[in-house]
Amino acid sequence: MNFLLINFFLISLLLVTTFFIFKTTSLISVVALTGAFTLLCSAIYVNLDAVDVAFTEAAVGSGISTILMVMAAAKLPEGKKNKLINLFPSIILAVAISLILIIIISNLPLLGDPNAPIHLHVVPEYLKESKDFFHIPNVVTNILASYRGFDTLGETIVIFTAGLGVIALLTSNTLNRKTNFKKNKKNER
Amino acid sequence: MRDKISSSPVLSVVSKILFAPIIIFGLYVQFHGDYGPGGGFQAGVIVAAAFILYSMIFGLSKGETLVPIMINRYLMCTGVLLYAGVGIVSIFLDGMYLDYNVLSSDPSTGQHIGIILVELGVGITVATVMIALYHSFASFGEINE
Numbered sequence: 001m002n003f004l005l006i007n008f009f010l011i012s013l014l015l016v017t018t019f020f021i022f023k024t025t026s027l028i029s030v031v032a033l034t035g036a037f038t039l040l041c042s043a044i045y046v047n048l049d050a051v052d053v054a055f056t057e058a059a060v061g062s063g064i065s066t067i068l069m070v071m072a073a074a075k076l077p078e079g080k081k082n083k084l085i086n087l088f089p090s091i092i093l094a095v096a097i098s099l100i101l102i103i104i105i106s107n108l109p110l111l112g113d114p115n116a117p118i119h120l121h122v123v124p125e126y127l128k129e130s131k132d133f134f135h136i137p138n139v140v141t142n143i144l145a146s147y148r149g150f151d152t153l154g155e156t157i158v159i160f161t162a163g164l165g166v167i168a169l170l171t172s173n174t175l176n177r178k179t180n181f182k183k184n185k186k187n188e189r
Numbered sequence: 190m191r192d193k194i195s196s197s198p199v200l201s202v203v204s205k206i207l208f209a210p211i212i213i214f215g216l217y218v219q220f221h222g223d224y225g226p227g228g229g230f231q232a233g234v235i236v237a238a239a240f241i242l243y244s245m246i247f248g249l250s251k252g253e254t255l256v257p258i259m260i261n262r263y264l265m266c267t268g269v270l271l272y273a274g275v276g277i278v279s280i281f282l283d284g285m286y287l288d289y290n291v292l293s294s295d296p297s298t299g300q301h302i303g304i305i306l307v308e309l310g311v312g313i314t315v316a317t318v319m320i321a322l323y324h325s326f327a328s329f330g331e332i333n334e
Binding site for chain 1: 223273
């Protein structure tokens, strides 16, 4: 009962936040509200007992992303307000996607159902084996780093590549400017 | 913008006090990931947050003196290479790629060593990529000057 009440409360807060994200016109407020949105999401994950996911969501989603979005918003020109655009196509698209999602939800297994497909495939094996073999209590870490080591290697490389991409896009000009500066200095001599 | 130092003494004092505890918390999350929620990804982000806070309050050039750009980029590569290197080492010890059992005479200890090293690699990469992202974003505006 408590679980349902907390979930209901958090999800209604999510709806309120979404409404204000939609309504507000200032960029910084949108960024702040998005941060609040992801923080609420991580609270929902804690309520669902997925602490690892909640931790990641809180650190990455509402922490670093918000900072980066604030930096990006600060670089944009101020004072421009969104003109009233034709909302009709977006509303139709949103309603269609929500309908599809609602239909899918009715086909999903119930929350915590022990006979759900995800709990029958490899998870029982992992849970049984990792306790005796690894002596590491956090099964999530075992799966992430050992059973699914290749996936995590891929994720790390994705983050690395993303960093490389941003560096190449945003700082190449700065470096060029510095080398030009050095060249100019040499020419002056 | 680059050397815009926060004029508020409250911000600079609070960020000075918070800098070390944030990093210690990051290390706790990194190495306690085996026993509780946490791990390399979260710890990397938390450690990066401390450095980003420092450059936000004291200006970007001070942040770049604290973490020089080139050292940051070398560390980015080091993290990925550490992760991939653990796999290569396990090949040389007659195992499969990323098979941690062979890292020690006891397979269970081997898994421990492997998981800690791999998580460390993830943590280093995530932290340095986040710092690099912040510095790239923050220094973007000065290009057109």
